[in-house]
Amino acid sequence: MSAEELERLGDEALCAGQLEKALDHYDTARHLIFETFDAELIQDAEFDLVCKVTDDLSRVGEKARDVWRKLQPPPKSAAERAGELRANVDEAMATGDLADASHAGFRLGETLEELNDREGAESAYRRAVVLARQVDAGDPELMLAAFSSLIHFLSPSEESVALAQEMVANLIDRREMYHPMRAADAAYHWAIAELKFAEVAQHRMDHAIDGVARQAIEMLDGICFHKGSQTLQRLVAGVLRSAGRDSEADQWQADADKYEDWEWFMEQEIPGHVHLWDIRIDLPTHGREDE
Structure with missing residues (x-):
């Protein structure tokens, strides 16, 4: 049976409300069309044929x-998710x-926020942080996730x-928890x-x-997470503007805007830019044993 016939059968099954049967026909048709993408066959095929095969594969795949x-x-x-998460915590x-x-x-904290149960x-969130402290170096990613969730939930305060300082002290200063990407995120x-x-x-x-902020931006650029750097620069600009320091704010905003013109394969340099292949998964100097 041809892919075209299978697609037609899938359409008929869909109209009849037979979803599983329709999916089976579409999947089989998609595999038949995909077989047409044999490298040797496509190499000698006319452009119009290649376009047709591509369109057919896209159409059937979307169905x-x-x-x-x-x-x-x-x-x-x-509410249902919150109930399940409570049960998961208890278990x-x-x-x-x-x-x-x-x-x-x-x-659970995120879900309760959705329910406006602050x-x-x-x-x-607080319970998650307490538990993350106990897990400690057993799961550094957990410390990052649990602490950052509570930090951003709370109103700005001491x-x-x-x-945040406690999180950073663990994820940057402790050898057994340090990783450059996790440290930059912290x-x-x-x-x-x-x-x-x-x-x-x-x-x-x-x-x-x-x-x-300057240190964080340097760390983020060091792992090529320029979107994070730009976010911080724009936030700095907003904070300065709130204090009436407009000229400084303008400079920070201008620095943030430079990222808009950068593309992966261009030579334009961004302050602090390091290519991905230059990243070293090394410990910071202050964490080395030979000090």
């Missing part, structure tokens, strides 16, 4: 994906799996900054916490910008 989506169970409500705690309990805990969300969240707090405590502004 198959549409039917597959219709076959999926309806998404659960936030993990009962078995002593603190890492799983913490993971489920901060996801008190419940804060409780879930507490949110202190949590520095990014620390900078956001410091900058947002500086908006309400303006005596901390210079420290937040020069002592934290």
Whole structure:
């Protein structure tokens, strides 16, 4: 049976509400069309034929994906997900799996935020952080996720900054938890916490910008996460503008805008740019044993 006939049968099954049968026909048709993409056959084929095969594959593939989506169970409500996550936390705690309990805990916090239960969300986030501290170096990614979730949930305050500093002290200063990408991510969240707090405590502004944000931007550029660098530069510009320091804000905004013109395969240089192949998975100097 040809791919065209199989596609027609799939269309008929779909019209009859036979979704699984339709998906089976579409998948079989897609595989037949894909076989046409034999490298030797395509090499000698005319351009119009190649275009037709490509169009057929795209069309049938999209039909198959549409039917597959219709076959999926309806998404659960936030309330249902919250109930499941609570059960997951309790089960993990009962078995002593603190890492799983913490993971489920901060996801529970996110879900409770959707439900506008801020008190419940804060409780879930705080519990996740407590558990992440106990897991410690056993799961550094958990510490990053749990701490950053609570940091961004809280209003800008000395507490949110202190949590960010604790997270950074673990993920940057401790040899067993250090990784350049994770460290840069931690520095990014620390900078956001410091900058947002500086908006309400303006005596901390210079420290937040020069002592934290600049370092974070350098680290982010060092792993080619330029989108994060740009986000921080724009945030710095906004913080400076809120304090009436418009000329400085303009310079930071201009630096952020430079990233808009950068493309992977061009020679344009971005401050602090390091090619991916130049990244070294080394420990920082302060973490080496030979000091």
